[in-house]
Amino acid sequence: MPRVHNGAVNLFDPADERPIPRRALFLLLCLAVALPLAGLLWHVLSPGGWTGWEVAIAALYLGTLPWTAICVANALIGLLILLARPDPPAFVVPQVAWPPGPPLRTAIAVCIRNEAMEAVLPPLARLLDGLEAAGEAGRFTLWFLSDTRDPLHAAAEDAAIAGFAVARPPGGIPVRHRRRADNAGFKAGNVMDFLDHHAEDHDLALMLDADSEMSASAVLRLVHAMRADPCLALLQQLIVGRPAPRAFPRLFQFGMRAGMRAWATGQGWWQLDDGPYWGHNAVLRIAPFRDHARLAPLPDGSAILSHDQVEAVRLHAAGWRVRCLPAEEGSLEGNPPALPEFLARDVRWGAGNMQYRHLILRPGLRPMGRWQMAQAMLLFLCAPLWWGMLPAGIGNALTGGGAATPMGPLAALVLTTWLGNAAPKLCGFAELLARPDRAAPYGGRAAVLRGAAAEILFSLLTEPVSLINKSLALGRLALGARDGWAPQNRAERGVAWADAARLLLPHTLFGLAATAALAAVSAPALLLAAPFLAGPVLAIPLCVLTASPGLSAWLVRHRIAATPEELAAASSTEAMAPAARPVQDAASHG
DSSP: OOOOOOSSOOTTOTTOOOHHHHHHHHHHHHHHHHHHHHHHHHHHHOTTOOOHHHHHHHHHHHHHHHHHHHHHHHHHHHHHHHHHOSSHHHHHOGGGGSOOOSOOOEEEEEEESSOOHHHHHHHHHHHHHHHHHTTOGGGEEEEEEEOOOOHHHHHHHHHHHHHHHHHSOTTSOOEEEEEOSSOTTHHHHHHHHHHHHTOTTOSEEEEEOTTOEEOHHHHHHHHHHHHHOTTEEEEEEOOEEOOOOSHHHHHHHHHHHHHHHHHHHHHHHHHTTBOOOOSSSEEEEHHHHHHHOOOOOOTTSOOOSSHHHHHHHHHHHTTOEEEEEOOOTTEEEOOOSSHHHHHHHHHHHHHHHHGGGGTTTOTTOOHHHHHHHHHHHHHHHHHHHHHHHHHHHHHHHHTTTTTTOOHHHHHHHHHHHHHHHTHHHHHHHHHHHHOHHHHGGGTOHHHHHHHHHHHHHHHHHHHHHHHHHHHHHHHHHHTTOOOOOOOOOOSOOOOOHHHHHHHHHHHHHHHHHHHHHHHHHOHHHHHHHHHHHHHHHTHHHHHHHHTOHHHHHHHHHTTTTOOHHHHHHHHHHHHHHHHHHHHHHHHHHO
């Protein structure tokens, strides 16, 4: 499908997809955010002259400014599109509205390793049922790509898949299963082994993780776009959290959903064909992926862990299009069930993202690909920069500096910086509040406000803990630690006090030490830092509470931070209840 360009530049014309004007506007927005914040920082630190501690604070803060600016720019562009367009995803990815091309065969590839198959199989059954009901059975095959090595797990996995295949209706979508002899290359190696040896009669692959859930309509929308544009190598859909009864994933995913909607819409507008890949809930074109996304080991011989973005970068470099469809409907995943799993996932992602330092300067990559790898590293490098400012500020006060610091501008700097970093989710909430039709699936605007308030309090407490954890993980990496890519716990669970204490004692001690030091040098500074120190100080009870059945049940009962999928399922259950009651009453009187 050719791109239409006229003489004028219309940045919000979907037919005009020139990347340079869009990226120039994005850069200008970033500068419009960063420069005033840098000026405010100067106004806060410069009175009374500069101490060495203040120079350190300024350097650390300036290191975090790019991420803050990116958050605001993506969020504002995203919010504008979300409010101005009736179908924002189709505006960002016009391929979904183009006429389809010839039919394509698609492999539904599910990567599994030591998984609880009773949780993996039901969403896949619903997906197959939907595709078969749409008359698409002849164009899909379901493949289980197993990296399971433990014999007991493997036997249970084989039996579950065999039973699942037997239970499918005759003439439906075929079910296939293969297990590798080794786990070379982890998930990326698993996928490439499948593409090399088992995907010859398929054109596309729908990549799913063990906790992925997609609807038939969402899958068909992705496949339609791939059929419409033969230059599109990969189309990544937005991924939101499954309905979660436990407090931690429930609150986490409510904010993440709002933030990702605004962020991905804005980012998709200016990144265009140089989009991201998140490893699942995406459709890829097999031939170019097999030809260009094959990953060599790192210089030390180890495998690339965060492989998905590298695969996207290699497709960009080969001239293929990679797009992100910022649509929520029908694309879900499971989120970590409690704080320990969330922190462990951060450690894995940090280890993977920091490997990009070996790749970012390799020849042949496009500038956007290098930028995306730098951005992925920046996400984790900001953590020690943020926390480094706290001891620097305390050191400055203890040595007599900071006496002339104006508290009003300092408070303005802290608040504005927090608003900037929270801009994606704040803009996501603002979209729902501004559009009653989009708030209705969440229970209305009042429900959105309740959920947003709960999530903001939750994130104020948990985000500082996460930043400390990222900092500790980066420190271990710098000292030579090499964490593996272990299987994940996806099951809901409570957390014992002793387990929380063992995990979070360093975070708690850091928070207590910083609180005591600030209390000794400056009561106003302590008051200003209190919202960010409360999380580390309360990390252990916070971990236990957000995994507890009591708080979780209270949130569910009052429908706080409920998602559209949860409310739709509850409405369906309530609608069925009256129909069932007369049958039960008749049986009781029989």
